[in-house]
Amino acid sequence: MTDDELAAYLDDNGYPEHIVAGGGPGLIRRWCEFVSEVEQGYQYRLHDYRHDLDIRGVLALSGLDEDPAVQAADERLRQVLTPARERVWESTPGEAFWDFGYPQNATGRLRKDLEAAGLLRNDEET
Numbered sequence: 489m490t491d492d493e494l495a496a497y498l499d500d501n502g503y504p505e506h507i508v509a510g511g512g513p514g515l516i517r518r519w520c521e522f523v524s525e526v527e528q529g530y531q532y533r534l535h536d537y538r539h540d541l542d543i544r545g546v547l548a549l550s551g552l553d554e555d556p557a558v559q560a561a562d563e564r565l566r567q568v569l570t571p572a573r574e575r576v577w578e579s580t581p582g583e584a585f586w587d588f589g590y591p592q593n594a595t596g597r598l599r600k601d602l603e604a605a606g607l608l609r610n611d612e613e614t
Contacts, residue, residue, distance in 0.1 A: 489550040498546070512552050519543050523561040526591045527568055534601030537590075538577040544586050545579030568592050572607050 489497070491511055498508045507514060522540045530537060547553045553562075562585075569589030577587050590602055602608050 494546075494550050497549075512550065515543055515547055515550075516552060516555055516557050519547060520557055520561045523565045526565060529593050529595060530591050530598050531596070533597045534576075534605060537598060538579075541577045541579040541586055543579075544584070548580045548584065562586075570594075574607065576607055 494512060495508055507518070510517070518540075522543065525531070525540075544553075547555075547558055552558060566585060568591055569585070570592045571589050575587050576590055579587055590607060591598070594602055599608075
């Protein structure tokens, strides 16, 4: 996907202007920031978590998922996800690992939303 095609895709799909303007480098930066947020304890709701997963889906769609920074962030994310018994979100077709897990350290609003959605594994529920 060219830079212009990526910008058009983001714009056509309602991404905020700062995401569109950031292009591929901005998407990569945001994915890496998201993974750091998950590692430290994601402070937002499930709705926000799913939107952040959409960034990874766009990286896959655009071919930017081969970038070394994305690959490194993916490996870090794999280490902190608990496999979900069902898909948490569908950011991309297929069996993307990030769509089938939630943060091991989920607390607060995210944990409550995961519980309400029935996404926590039975052995994780309190």
